[in-house]
Amino acid sequence: xxxxxxxxxxxxxxxxxxxxxxxxxxxxxxxxxxxxxxxxxxxxxxxxxxxxxxxxxxxxxxxxxxxxxxxxxxxxxxxxxxxxxxxxxxxxxxxxxxxxxxxxxxxxxxxxxxxxxxxxxxxxxxxxxxxxxxxxxxxxxxxxxxxxxxxxxxxxxxxxxxxxxxxxxxxxxxxxxxxxxxxxxxxxxxxxxxxxxxxxxxxxxxxxxxxxxxxxxxxxxxxxxxxxxxxxxxxxxxxxxxxxxxxxxxxxxxxxxxxxxxxxxxxxxxxxxxxxxxxxxxxxxxxxxxxxxxxxxxxxxxxxxxxxxxxxxxxxxxxxxxxxxxxxxxxxxxxxxxxxxxxxxxxxxxxxxxxxxxxxxxxxxxxxxxxxxxxxxxxxxxxxxxxxxxxxxxxxxxxxxxxxxxxxxxxxxxxxxxxxxxxxxxxxxxxxxxxxxxxxxxxxxxxxxxxxxxxxxxxxxxxxxxxxxxxxxxxxxxxxx
Amino acid sequence: xxxxxxxxxxxxxxxxxxxxxxxxxxxxxxxxxxxxxxxxxxxxxxxxxxxxxxxxxxxxxxxxxxxxxxxxxxxxxxxxxxxxxxxxxxxxxxxxxxxxxxxxxxxxxxxxxxxxxxxxxxxxxxxxxxxxxxxxxxxxxxxxxxxxxxxxxxxxxxxxxxxxxxxxxxxxxxxxxxxxxxxxxxxxxxxxxxxxxxxxxxxxxxxxxxxxxxxxxxxxxxxxxxxxxxxxxxxxxxxxxxxxxxxxxxxxxxxxxxxxxxxxxxxxxxxxxxxxxxxxxxxxxxxxxxxxxxxxxxxxxxxxxxxxxxxxxxxxxxxxxxxxxxxxxxxxxxxxxxxxxxxxxxxxxxxxxxxxxxxxxxxxxxxxxxxxxxxxxxxxxxxxxxxxxxxxxxxxxxxxxxxxxxxxxxxxxxxxxxxxxxxxxxxxx
Numbered sequence: 001x002x003x004x005x006x007x008x009x010x011x012x013x014x015x016x017x018x019x020x021x022x023x024x025x026x027x028x029x030x031x032x033x034x035x036x037x038x039x040x041x042x043x044x045x046x047x048x049x050x051x052x053x054x055x056x057x058x059x060x061x062x063x064x065x066x067x068x069x070x071x072x073x074x075x076x077x078x079x080x081x082x083x084x085x086x087x088x089x090x091x092x093x094x095x096x097x098x099x100x101x102x103x104x105x106x107x108x109x110x111x112x113x114x115x116x117x118x119x120x121x122x123x124x125x126x127x128x129x130x131x132x133x134x135x136x137x138x139x140x141x142x143x144x145x146x147x148x149x150x151x152x153x154x155x156x157x158x159x160x161x162x163x164x165x166x167x168x169x170x171x172x173x174x175x176x177x178x179x180x181x182x183x184x185x186x187x188x189x190x191x192x193x194x195x196x197x198x199x200x201x202x203x204x205x206x207x208x209x210x211x212x213x214x215x216x217x218x219x220x221x222x223x224x225x226x227x228x229x230x231x232x233x234x235x236x237x238x239x240x241x242x243x244x245x246x247x248x249x250x251x252x253x254x255x256x257x258x259x260x261x262x263x264x265x266x267x268x269x270x271x272x273x274x275x276x277x278x279x280x281x282x283x284x285x286x287x288x289x290x291x292x293x294x295x296x297x298x299x300x301x302x303x304x305x306x307x308x309x310x311x312x313x314x315x316x317x318x319x320x321x322x323x324x325x326x327x328x329x330x331x332x333x334x335x336x337x338x339x340x341x342x343x344x345x346x347x348x349x350x351x352x353x354x355x356x357x358x359x360x361x362x363x364x365x366x367x368x369x370x371x372x373x374x375x376x377x378x379x380x381x382x383x384x385x386x387x388x389x390x391x392x393x394x395x396x397x398x399x400x401x402x403x404x405x406x407x408x409x410x411x412x413x414x415x416x417x418x419x420x421x422x423x424x425x426x427x428x429x430x431x432x433x434x435x436x437x438x439x440x441x442x443x444x445x446x447x448x449x450x451x452x453x454x455x456x457x458x459x460x461x462x463x464x465x466x467x468x469x470x471x472x473x474x475x476x477x478x479x480x481x
Numbered sequence: 482x483x484x485x486x487x488x489x490x491x492x493x494x495x496x497x498x499x500x501x502x503x504x505x506x507x508x509x510x511x512x513x514x515x516x517x518x519x520x521x522x523x524x525x526x527x528x529x530x531x532x533x534x535x536x537x538x539x540x541x542x543x544x545x546x547x548x549x550x551x552x553x554x555x556x557x558x559x560x561x562x563x564x565x566x567x568x569x570x571x572x573x574x575x576x577x578x579x580x581x582x583x584x585x586x587x588x589x590x591x592x593x594x595x596x597x598x599x600x601x602x603x604x605x606x607x608x609x610x611x612x613x614x615x616x617x618x619x620x621x622x623x624x625x626x627x628x629x630x631x632x633x634x635x636x637x638x639x640x641x642x643x644x645x646x647x648x649x650x651x652x653x654x655x656x657x658x659x660x661x662x663x664x665x666x667x668x669x670x671x672x673x674x675x676x677x678x679x680x681x682x683x684x685x686x687x688x689x690x691x692x693x694x695x696x697x698x699x700x701x702x703x704x705x706x707x708x709x710x711x712x713x714x715x716x717x718x719x720x721x722x723x724x725x726x727x728x729x730x731x732x733x734x735x736x737x738x739x740x741x742x743x744x745x746x747x748x749x750x751x752x753x754x755x756x757x758x759x760x761x762x763x764x765x766x767x768x769x770x771x772x773x774x775x776x777x778x779x780x781x782x783x784x785x786x787x788x789x790x791x792x793x794x795x796x797x798x799x800x801x802x803x804x805x806x807x808x809x810x811x812x813x814x815x816x817x818x819x820x821x822x823x824x825x826x827x828x829x830x831x832x833x834x835x836x837x838x839x840x841x842x843x844x845x846x847x848x849x850x851x852x853x854x855x856x857x858x859x860x861x862x863x864x865x866x867x868x869x870x871x872x873x874x875x876x877x878x879x880x881x882x883x884x885x886x887x888x889x890x891x892x893x894x895x896x897x898x899x900x901x902x903x904x905x906x907x908x909x910x
Contacts, residue, residue, distance in 0.1 A: 004547055004551075005547050005550070007545060010545045010547055011545060013550035013553070013554065014549070014550055016550075017550060017553035017554060017557060017565060017566060017567055018542075018549065018550070018553060018566070018567055018568075018772075019566050019567065019568045019751075019756045019759065019760070019766060020566075020756055020757060020759075020760035021568075021756070021759050021760045021762075021764070021766035022542060022568065022765075022767065022772075023543060023767070024542075024543050024544070024545060025543045025544060030545050031544050031545065032544065032546065033538060033540060033545070033546060034537070034538060034546065035537050036538045036539075036540060041538075041540070041544075054540065054541075056540075056541065056769060056770075057540070061538070061539070061540070062535065062536055062537065062538065067532070067535045067536055070531070070532070071528065071531070071535070074523065074531060075523055075525075075528055076523065077522065077523065078522070078523065078742075078743040079522070079743065109572075110571040110575075110745040110770070111570075111571045111572070111575065111768070111769065112769065113575065113768075114571075114572065114574065114575065114604065117604045117605055120605060121605055121608075142579075142766060142768060143578040143579075143604050143605075143606065144578055144581060144582060144604070144605070144606040145604065145605040145606055147582075153764060156762070156763060156764050157762060278769070279769055283539075284539040284540065284770070284773060284775075285539075285745075285770075285775075286571040286744075286745040286746075286770035286771075286773075286776065303617070303618060304617065305614060305617050305618055307603060308603065309572070309574075310572065311572055311743070311744075311745035312572075314743065314745075316743070317745070
C-alpha cells in the first residue's frame with residue numbers, strides 16, 4: 001500500500017476524521033511511518049529510526065515467519081471458535097505449557113482490554129464478591145470496567161471518579177514509593193498496605209473479588225515489585241476470598257529474559273489465579289488471552305451462560321500466536337533479552353555514575369527504566385529534561401518514550417530483536433545529549449516549555465493539549481486537564 | 482477439517498469462484514449458511530491486501546500512515562454527513578463500550594434504554610445493557626431501562642395494530658418519563674438496527690425517528706448498533722438503520738463483525754460534537770491494535786469487494802428470492818408462522834399453532850440438526866430459540882437459496898408426516 005498523501009495531508013485528514021482523543025506521537029512534528037522491519041521503523045523519506053518503544057512488535061516488525069503463518073491460514077480458513085479447529089487447541093496447549101500447571105484453561109479474546117475485563121468477570125463470578133484492589137498509577141485498559149480500576153486514568157477525571165468498589169494500594173516502587181530501597185522489608189511493608197486495605201473494606205461490609213496488578217508497572221514508571229510481594233499479597237487476598245490477577249499484557253512472552261512471564265520473577269512459589277496477556281502475543285495482530293485455573297473456569301461455566309467472542313481464538317490468530325511462540329524459541333529471544341538487557345543496564349549504570357540527572361536505573365531483560373531526577377537526594381522528577389531528551393533522541397532517529405506519573409522515566413521495551421549494537425548506539429546518544437545539557441543547563445527548561453509536547457509513550461498512558469493547535473504551549477507538568 | 486473447495490456459483494457479478502470451506506472430516510464442498518463474513522470466506526482480495534500490508538508495516542495509530550485516514554474517508558462516504566468522526570477498535574464489544582463512554586461523556590447522564598432481548602457484547606458494561614444476557618446473570622441494573630422490542634409478529638403490538646410506530650415509540654417515551662420521575666437522566670437509547678438475537682426483528686419504519694425525538698428531548702443520544710447487519714447486507718441500503726428512512730441519523734453508529742471479513746476490526750462513527758465532548762476530558766483514548774495499518778488495509782479491501790462485486794445489489798436480489806421461496810414454504814407448511822427480512826438478513830419464525838404463535842423450539846432444533854446432516858449450516862435464535870436465522874456470506878447465490886429451501890421443504894414435509902419430534906431423539910443418539 002503506497003502512501004499517497006504528504007504528511008501534512010495525512011495529518012489534516014486525521015483531524016477531519018479521527019476522534020480528537022486519539023493522539024499522535026510528537027504532536028508538533030508527528031512521525032509518518034510507512035515501513036518497519038525488526039527493530040527499525042522507516043518514515044516517508046526513507047529515514048530509519050531505532051524503535052525502543054514498541055514491545056508490541058515483539059519478535060520484530062514484519063517478521064517473515066509470522067507473516068507467512070498468517071497468510072497461509074488466511075487463505076485456508078478464518079472462522080469463529082464455535083467450530084472445532086486444531087489451531088485453537090494447539091495454541092492453548094503451547095501457551096499453558098509455559099505456565100505453572102494449575103493455570104490450564106484459556107479464553108481467547110482480541111485485546112488486553114477484553115482480557116482484563118474478562119478476568120474481572122471471572123474473579124467476580126468465582127468469588128461472589130465485587131470489590132477490586134488495584135495499584136496506584138495502574139493502567140489496565142480503556143473499556144469502562146477497566147477505567148474504573150486504572151488510577152492512571154481515573155485520577156485524571158477528578159477525585160470523585162474513584163468508584164467505591166475500587167481500592168488503591170500504594171505502588172511497590174522501591175525508588176520513588178512509600179517504602180524505599182533502604183527499608184528492611186519493602187515486600188512485606190507494601191504487602192502490609194494491601195492487608196490494611198482488606199481489613200478496612202471488610203469493616204465496611206465490603207468483600208474483595210480480586211487484587212489486580214501489572215506484573216511490572218509500565219505506565220507507573222517501569223516499576224519492578226520486590227520479590228515476595230506478590231506471594232504475601234496473594235495470601236491476604238485468598239484469605240479474604242478473592243483472587244490474584246497478574247496482568248502480563250505489557251511484559252509477557254520472555255521479555256524479562258530470565259523467565260517467560262514477569263510474575264515468575266517473584267519466585268517459583270508464586271502462582272496467580274488468573275493471568276492476562278496481550279500486546280506482544282501476536283506481534284501486532286489483534287489478539288489476546290486469559291489463562292486461569294480449571295476451578296475458576298468451571299465456576300464461570302456453571303452460570304450456564306455462554307461466553308462467546310466473535311473473533312477470539314479464530315484460526316488465523318492462533319496460527320499467528322503459534323508462529324510467535326516458535327520464533328521466540330527458535331531465535332532464543334529470551335536469551336537475547338537477558339544478554340542485551342544486562343548489557344544495556346550496564347551501560348546505563350555507567351551513565352548514572354557520570355550524569356547526576358540519572359537517578360535510578362532499573363530493569364530486567366528488555367524492560368528497563370531510567371529515572372531522571374533534578375536532585376539526587378529529593379529524587380525530584382526531571383520531567384522537562386526527560387521530555388526534552390526524548391525529543392532530541394527523535395532528531396537522532398531514536399524512538400524512546402517517557403513515562404511514570406511524573407513523565408520522567410525513560411522506558412525501554414523494544415522489539416526483542418534489539419541488539420547490543422543498538423543498545424550501545426542509544427546510550428552513546430543519551431550520553432552525548434546529557435553531556436550537552438550540563439553545559440547548556442539553562443536552555444533545557446525553556447526549550448521544553450516552548451514546545452507543545454505530545455505524549456510519546458508506547459502504551460495508553462497520557463495525553464496532551466495541543467493536538468489541534470500546534471501553537472498551544474503546554475507546560476511540562478504533571479497535571480493533565 | 483478439509484481445505485477450501487472452490488465451486489462456481491451463479492449470480493455473482495464477477496467470475497471469481499466462491500471459496501467455501503468444509504468443517505466436517507467427511508465431505509468437501511460444505512456450504513456455510515450462517516456466518517457473517519461479509520464477502521465470503523478467504524476472499525483473495527482481502528487476503529492479498531492483508532498480506533501486502535503485513536509485509537510493510539503493522540504498528541499503532543500514534544504514528545501517521547495513510548490507510549487509517551483513507552479508511553475513515555471511505556466509511557464516511559457511506560454514512561450521513563454529520564457522522565464523520567471515527568474511532569477504530571478490534572471488536573464489536575469494544576465499539577459498543579466506547580459508544581457508551583461517548584454517550585455518557587457527551588450528555589453527562591448515566592442511564593441507558595435498550596430493547597428487550599438485546600445483545601450488545603460480552604464486556605461487563607455491555608452485559609449490563611443486554612437483557613439477553615443479564616436476565617440470566619446479574620439481573621437488571623437500576624440505570625438500565627428495557628423497552629418492549631418492536632416485534633410486529635410476536636411483540637405487544639402486532640401487525641393488526643393501527644399505528645405500530647407510535648405505539649412502540651410511546652413505550653420509550655413512558656420509560657423516559659418514569660426515569661425522570663425518579664430523578665434519573667437518559668444518556669442513550671441503544672439499539673441493534675435489526676435485532677438479531679431477539680429473532681431477526683425488522684422494526685417498523687419510522688420507529689427510530691420517533692424514539693430519537695423522545696431521547697433527544699431528554700438530552701440523550703441515539704446509538705445504532707450495526708455490528709450484525711451493516712455493510713450492505715440489507716440490500717436496499719448500506720446501513721440497516723437507513724431502512725427506517727432518510728431522515729433518521731443516529732448520533733453514534735457502531736460496526737463490527739463483517740467489517741474485516743473475519744479479521745478483528747470494529748469501528749465507532751459519531752459526530753464532531755460528540756467526539757469533541759469526549760476529547761474535552763483531556764484523557765487520551767488509545768487502543769493498541771485499533772486502526773493499525775493491516776486492519777485498515779483489510780477494511781478497505783472489504784469495501785472494495787462489496788463495491789466491485791455489487792454485493793449490496795446481489796444481497797437484495799438473492800434476499801428477495803429467498804424470501805419469496807420461504808413465503809411459498811409458509812403457505813405450504815403451517816409450522817412457518819412468519820417470514821421476515823431485508824436483503825440477506827432473514828428470519829423464519831416457527832410456531833406450534835397459528836393463533837397463539839407458540840414458538841416451535843424443539844422443531845426448530847430438529848430442523849437445523851437435520852439440515853447439518855445435509856451439509857447446510859443454519860442457526861436458530863429468538864427468546865424461544867425458534868427463529869431460523871439467515872445471515873450468510875454476501876456471495877450467497879440463488880442456487881444456494883434454492884438448495885436450502887428445497888432441503889427445508891423436504892424435512893418439514895417429513896416432520897409433518899412423522900409428527901414433529903420423534904426423530905429428534907434418534908438423531909441425537
